[in-house]
Amino acid sequence: xxxxxxxxxxxxxxxxxxxxxxxxxxxxxxxxxxxxxxxxxxxxxxxxxxxxxxxxxxxxxxxxxxxxxxxxxxxxxxxxxxxxxxxxxxxxxxxxxxxxxxxxxxxxxxxxxxxxxxxxxxxxxxxx
Numbered sequence: 001x002x003x004x005x006x007x008x009x010x011x012x013x014x015x016x017x018x019x020x021x022x023x024x025x026x027x028x029x030x031x032x033x034x035x036x037x038x039x040x041x042x043x044x045x046x047x048x049x050x051x052x053x054x055x056x057x058x059x060x061x062x063x064x065x066x067x068x069x070x071x072x073x074x075x076x077x078x079x080x081x082x083x084x085x086x087x088x089x090x091x092x093x094x095x096x097x098x099x100x101x102x103x104x105x106x107x108x109x110x111x112x113x114x115x116x117x118x119x120x121x122x123x124x125x126x127x128x
Contacts, residue, residue: 001077001078001089006072006077009068009072009077009092009096010069010072012096013065013068013069013072013096013097014069016061016065016096016097017062017065017066017069020058020061020062020065061097064097064099065097067097067099068096068097068098068099078092080099080100080101080104081099081100081104082100082101082104082107082108083101083103083104085101086101087100087101087102088101088102
């Protein structure tokens with residue numbers, strides 16, 4: 001990948017990193033509050049669980065974005081972390097933080113039931 005292209009990818013990754021939800025912003029939603037009504041307690045617990053899922057998903061995305069920036073810096077961006085083959089440019093365009101080529105991603109998805117490298121609610125395999 002050309003240096004100019006890598007600069008654009010890096011800028012896009014850094015912009016997404018800035019837009020990623022902050023743990024500080026969402027952290028207040030997981031505080032435990034006492035409620036006298038059991039129904040309110042159940043509702044609050046469900047809301048906390050949902051907030052924890054959002055925090056978890058956001059932190060995973062932040063880690064993937066930072067990892068992609070690190071790979072740009074060390075020259076390994078665009079190489080599959082599993083097989084070390086080149087990741088298809090079409091896939092990188094769709095998912096600039098992709099860590100695996102489409103074949104290794106499909107293997108990871110099939111072996112774990114969900115992907116450990118991409119958000120589970122989004123079908124990234126079809127994007128490339």
